[in-house]
Amino acid sequence: MSEEIIRLEAVEKVYQVADTSIHALRPTNIAFRKGELTLIMGPSGSGKTTLLSILGFVIYPTAGKVFYGGKMLTNLRENQLADLRLHEIGFVFQQFNLIEPLTALENVMQPLLLQGKDSKSAREAAGKALQELGLMDRAKSLPKKLSGGQKQRVAIARALVTNPAVLLCDEPTASLDAKSAAMIMEELKLLAKSGKAVIVVTHDLRLRKFADRTIYVEEGLVSNTITDEAYYK
Numbered sequence: 732m733s734e735e736i737i738r739l740e741a742v743e744k745v746y747q748v749a750d751t752s753i754h755a756l757r758p759t760n761i762a763f764r765k766g767e768l769t770l771i772m773g774p775s776g777s778g779k780t781t782l783l784s785i786l787g788f789v790i791y792p793t794a795g796k797v798f799y800g801g802k803m804l805t806n807l808r809e810n811q812l813a814d815l816r817l818h819e820i821g822f823v824f825q826q827f828n829l830i831e832p833l834t835a836l837e838n839v840m841q842p843l844l845l846q847g848k849d850s851k852s853a854r855e856a857a858g859k860a861l862q863e864l865g866l867m868d869r870a871k872s873l874p875k876k877l878s879g880g881q882k883q884r885v886a887i888a889r890a891l892v893t894n895p896a897v898l899l900c901d902e903p904t905a906s907l908d909a910k911s912a913a914m915i916m917e918e919l920k921l922l923a924k925s926g927k928a929v930i931v932v933t934h935d936l937r938l939r940k941f942a943d944r945t946i947y948v949e950e951g952l953v954s955n956t957i958t959d960e961a962y963y964k
């Protein structure tokens with residue numbers, strides 16, 4: 732078994748909207764390991780993004796404990812969490828979230844510049860990351876000149892350039908055709924094999940063949956025992 736990286740113990744999230752409480756995530760115990768590609772599936776509104784946001788230290792749970800590399804995070808201050816996010820976590824989204832006026836290379840450089848790296852070393856590392864994703868010939872292209880699959884590979888390069896231990900992806904293939912989606916999943920699988928914990932939210936059952944395990948979320952309840960039939964009901 733490879734090393735555990737994130738653990739949730741009795742973690743819950745309740746959103747308070749006016750006088751209604753929305754129980755977005757019911758008490759959840761779950762662990763994620765390096766070297767593993769995990770899919771998170773479930774209907775719209777079931778709590779997938781909420782779970783992913785807790786795993787990425789974007790939101791705090793309402794209750795429960797979050798451990799990162801064996802260390803409990805629940806009492807960290809906002810700036811410590813932001814720091815952890817910047818160094819340990821890479822994010823990939825459905826809509827790529829690239830900065831339009833910047834080239835592919837400049838987009839990939841951004842997290843390093845945020846970390847305070849100088850632009851020469853940021854440029855070098857960004858070039859390497861693009862190369863790993865087979866995009867070196869696109870380094871100078873603006874996002875609008877790239878295909879969806881290429882944009883998503885740039886977004887993955889940007890997520891990876893800081894060498895995070897964890898890669899969190901929210902519907903990374905939802906805007907892509909089947910062929911590009913498969914390429915992206917192969918890429919994510921390779922990254923998991925290289926020792927990262929890769930966690931992917933998706934609605935697409937066909938992606939399960941790329942995963943080491945699949946977790947289902949339904950009405951805020953996390954389980955891994957729901958059958959396909961139940962999922963499609």
Ligand SMILES: Nc1ncnc2c1ncn2[C@@H]1O[C@H](COP(=O)(O)OP(=O)(O)OP(=O)(O)O)[C@@H](O)[C@H]1O
Pocket residue numbers: 746747748753754755773774775776777778779780781782
């Ligand atoms: N910031 C928020 N404030 C209030 N309620 C929220 C907030 N974010 C999410 N929710 C609610 O929490 C529940 C879970 O939302 P979440 O975004 O985690 O679902 P999801 O599974 O990612 O859905 P989708 O597949 O549509 O992206 C939903 O009922 C949603 O309306």
Ligand SMILES: [Mg+2]
Pocket residue numbers: 779780781
């Ligand atoms: Mg979502």
